Amino acid sequence: MFLRNVWYVAAWAQDLPSEGMLARKFLNERVILYRDTKGAVHALRDQCPHRAAPLSVGRREGDSIRCMYHGLLFDGAGKCIEVPGVERIPPNLDVQAFPVREQDNIIWIWMGDPALSLKEGPVRLEATSSPDKWFYEPGYLHYNQASYQLIMDNLLDFSHLGFVHENTISGGTASSEVRAQIERFETGVKISRKYYDPLGVPPAFKPLAKFTGPADRWQIYDWRVPGNLLIMESGNARAGVGALEGNIPEDAIRFSSVQALTPETETSTHYFFMQAHDDAERKEEFNDILVRGVKTAFLEDRAMIEAQQRVLIEEPDAPMNAIPADAALNQGRWILKRLLEAENKVSAVA
Numbered sequence: 001m002f003l004r005n006v007w008y009v010a011a012w013a014q015d016l017p018s019e020g021m022l023a024r025k026f027l028n029e030r031v032i033l034y035r036d037t038k039g040a041v042h043a044l045r046d047q048c049p050h051r052a053a054p055l056s057v058g059r060r061e062g063d064s065i066r067c068m069y070h071g072l073l074f075d076g077a078g079k080c081i082e083v084p085g086v087e088r089i090p091p092n093l094d095v096q097a098f099p100v101r102e103q104d105n106i107i108w109i110w111m112g113d114p115a116l117s118l119k120e121g122p123v124r125l126e127a128t129s130s131p132d133k134w135f136y137e138p139g140y141l142h143y144n145q146a147s148y149q150l151i152m153d154n155l156l157d158f159s160h161l162g163f164v165h166e167n168t169i170s171g172g173t174a175s176s177e178v179r180a181q182i183e184r185f186e187t188g189v190k191i192s193r194k195y196y197d198p199l200g201v202p203p204a205f206k207p208l209a210k211f212t213g214p215a216d217r218w219q220i221y222d223w224r225v226p227g228n229l230l231i232m233e234s235g236n237a238r239a240g241v242g243a244l245e246g247n248i249p250e251d252a253i254r255f256s257s258v259q260a261l262t263p264e265t266e267t268s269t270h271y272f273f274m275q276a277h278d279d280a281e282r283k284e285e286f287n288d289i290l291v292r293g294v295k296t297a298f299l300e301d302r303a304m305i306e307a308q309q310r311v312l313i314e315e316p317d318a319p320m321n322a323i324p325a326d327a328a329l330n331q332g333r334w335i336l337k338r339l340l341e342a343e344n345k346v347s348a349v350a
């Protein structure tokens with residue numbers, strides 16, 4: 001089950017070049033994204049209403065797309081504007097168009113009722129859209145076999161860091177032993193993790209560090225259930241100078257990151273991520289270190305979560321026995337359930 005009436009990340013803006021097309025499945029529906037001659041993004045169902053050929057093997061013609069099976073031509077709103085050799089276009093040949101927005105270097109898509117998309121735009125993201133302050137390379141991973149809910153569980157419980165990411169973004173187990181502070185808000189959860197790490201800056205971030213020795217570390221983030229978004233401020237500072245109380249020293253490493261999960265099917269997921277740093281002098285070099293370091297860590301997550309999903313496919317009712325670290329994921333799941341119920345109730349009435 002998916003929330004439909006929310007904005008999801010469809011792509012990084014740079015992944016859809018001008019003149020380009022990008023075929024992706026969202027919420028079990030095939031979609032083709034493309035830019036028109038002015039650069040505006042359109043999203044159409046990737047299935048020709050004539051004989052179901054995918055439009056993604058068609059071709060761009062100006063602001064339109066032509067199906068390359070029998071040549072029907074569709075405009076950016078999905079309207080069939082030409083049937084070769086036919087003067088009057090027969091009915092039912094329009095293709096479904098989905099609302100899209102390009103904002104903060106992201107292409108967002110709305111897979112629900114188009115009228116409701118007008119109420120509110122996607123959430124604004126400072127980390128992805130402050131080119132003078134935050135520097136990053138966008139990242140993407142595809143989960144072939146994991147429901148977005150299992151990945152959401154993972155992101156709501158960083159106690160896995162010390163084990164899954166021992167050699168990358170964690171180091172030792174200090175990050176697993178801290179008890180997170182959790183606050184629930186209407187449609188999400190705010191999580192604060194602040195701790196002393198005797199091992200200092202974790203392996204993946206060591207090349208960025210300007211200090212050595214033990215570190216005070218923090219990860220403070222919102223998990224927004226609509227759109228499955230993680231929005232985080234995190235960092236590492238020399239231990240003992242008061243960073244966790246807000247006195248962040250000059251030589252600290254600071255990050256601002258966004259991660260987003262967009263369901264592809266019930267058991268496959270698009271995972272978008274970025275982790276920005278604020279060191280203008282070593283911008284390119286750090287972008288590179290970060291995108292590689294973070295991606296290595298997220299591949300570690302993927303290996304674990306896909307293995308977990310394989311077990312759950314064989315045994316869907318496998319017992320899940322709680323430990324205290326599950327608190328945030330339980331809240332996240334509860335909010336998701338409530339929002340899904342509310343959406344289904346409304347659509348049942350409508």
Ligand code: FES
Pocket residue numbers: 048049050051052053067068069070071072
């Ligand atoms: S299937 Fe597209 S034109 Fe026939």
Ligand SMILES: [Fe+2]
Pocket residue numbers: 154160161164165297298301
């Ligand atoms: Fe992880």
